[in-house]
Amino acid sequence: MQITIDEAKCCGAGQCVLVAPEVFDQRDEDGIVVLLDASPAAAQHAAVREAATICPAAAIQVRQ
Numbered sequence: 001m002q003i004t005i006d007e008a009k010c011c012g013a014g015q016c017v018l019v020a021p022e023v024f025d026q027r028d029e030d031g032i033v034v035l036l037d038a039s040p041a042a043a044q045h046a047a048v049r050e051a052a053t054i055c056p057a058a059a060i061q062v063r064q
Ligand code: SF4
Pocket: 005, 009, 010, 011, 012, 013, 014, 015, 016, 017, 024, 026, 031, 032, 033, 054, 055, 056, 057, 058, 059, 060
């Protein structure tokens, strides 16, 4: 799995952090997403896919 994020789209909703806190974080100053792990272990894949699905800005792309 390879994750990319589009900071320009992110609106700082934080849904991804709630669902997959080991993969996503948010910047303290403006809440924009920070990708902690671009190729997470298999145990994280389901949570990452859910994060990509529920992100209101469609800012998370997942390959594979
Ligand atoms: S869920 Fe989407 S919009 Fe919200 S912080 Fe994460 S990437 Fe940004």
